[in-house]
Amino acid sequence: MSRWTYAALFSVAVLSLVNVRAAEPPVSLNEAVTRALNASATVKSREELIGGADAGVRQSGALPNPEVQVELENFAGSGPFRNLDDSELTLGVSQRIERSGKRDGRVAVAKAERDIAAIERDKARLDVALEARRSYFDVSAATVLLDAAKTRLAAASQIEAMAVRRVNAARDPITVKLRAEIQTAEARGAYDRATLTLQSAKSKLASLWGDAGASFSVDAKALFSTPKVSMEAQQDAAPDLKASEAAARRAASRFALENANARSDVSVGLGVRRFEFGGDLAGVVSVSVPIAIFDGNEGNIERAAAEQRAADLDLIQARRRLQRDVLTLQADATRARAEAITIRKELLPRAEAALRAARRGYDAGAFSYLELAESQRTLNELRTREVEVLRELHFALAALDRLSGRIAVASTDQGQQP
Template structure:
């Protein structure tokens, strides 16, 4: 399932039209799909998660290792005095000892190692989703700021188009020279907004480049469409889907791991058996004999009560940790969902009323200005209203797609939107 997330995000995080370019590192236009693939390939967090899986794999292998046997050599009755001078009366023993774990301790240890490995694998999936979501959001930010600069450029162009007509009116005595300065100020203020936006765009481009593993942007622009939206499913369905998020799924593996650790703590006081077999040589008589021994520790003083209590509390803590994690995800999803719904309502108002009405008014006032029926201030105000409505639309579109990418990162699947075209 999660091996296909990158492809799904390319199709689902934002509605973007695929570019004919390939999206290579030095291509002119970067597509969402290329950005996601490169982010997955370059993410140090994902690499670290891969190493966590390797660490857990090693621990799982080690958990099944058998206890090594011991070999010992003993020499008695030597280097003393009298009959025990030197080694003539020495007794030497060569012995091999092996401890045997009983009561299912090894099985419990293996279960704990396997659960740790499972948790690491699921954790890697969670990191993968986070990288995809963050990259999609960064891509949307760049695309939105590109669009914002385009709108500001068009506003500047509209103001500058008035200048020839304004100059003629000044020369004819129909307008004062002060109006020329007013137009220049209006144009300069929009240009200042554009420079601020360019600064934000530079930061957003750098952030996207770093997510893709580059120190600086190696793309000229990003390609996509922000204007296409749709109706989302209910918030209840989003909450239900969150339970499939790897951040929550991994708690099952963590619970199994801690349960196995509790079992190990409870089994530790139960004694294991050490069996020894050796060969004894009696130098004085030249005789040989077999030596057998069996040892079992007596759990009188240490019954591992402290570790058992600690393991019990750790196991009981798991449910609270999972619920806290789930609550956090629901809060994040709720904020994103509210932002999504608010953006849709805002877009409806802007598209049905604000933008068309402001454009009609601006066209009428601009035409009337040429006929002397409106002042320059009214023209500039009408143009500013159009630009403001379009900038609000761009902001709402960007917020909508950021919210979609955020929710998709939480549910782990494309966020299906009801609309005519496929997403």
């Protein structure tokens, strides 16, 4: 296939790509996150668990049920007790009275479990939002890299045409033409790979919405925003820290409950007794208290105490881990932002100027093909590196928001797409 035929086909492909993008409905970052949250089965399941925990709170405050007692004495025996004439019938009601602290302890444990369920729901929402934001910037990066691959392929075709003219004019050896053809073939392969990468990234994002085959486009300019990195992360609102705090509260409540369970309850009964012989009636009052000789609940108390100590230690470790992760992400985001700004403001303008000079020099015979190819390669690498560090920046910012318990997309100062 001649270079002119390929150039024509490439132009048709580019126009088709532009038309396809124009027909795809645009999706903003906030919309992508919202769709993922609305479609998440994990978030919905956590909502159900909150409902179950609410029911647990209601159940924990329930009082013990009263008991109805029926007793028939002095019958089916011998002598005068052979029949029911001298029997005694007792009807009564008894109620177990819980000692102070048991009901309150159950309620405290249930409320702590309800808090944990709500925090787990919030963590699930944050995890979904984080994955959606990362997937969105994967699509943005893939879109930009596809455009860069298209530009690279067009530039390689132009350089190949220049090389062919010089070779045909006997100004360069045939090896220059072969090298230029190799560069064009490599650029064509990079373009094909970039196309597949974009398709894969879109499918991954759309799968979070429950529709992996959805047709859409993203605002690639969002990738070029370089928001400042906040050094004041809201660690007190971090859901992972809240989860550890709630677990510590639950452990403390369980310890208090087990101590309360060590105290025996009192059962009080009230009834009436009827004597068959004579038909007389009499009242009956009963009080019963278990004697804590064999079971003083010591084992459960010791276990709850150990679990409380472990939960307190886990909370300390959670604070340390959160602080470490925040500092690491802040450093990563700051580094990526600084590198992106340096590439955009300093390196890319110089690389573009060097390429323009190399093209003019090569066409005039002042520069060799290798110098021109090196200038083009440097520009291609810088554009790719810029996309990589911008992606790293937005990944780090999204992870910081996840740690701080934020779902809303941070405000950005828009950069300029090269």
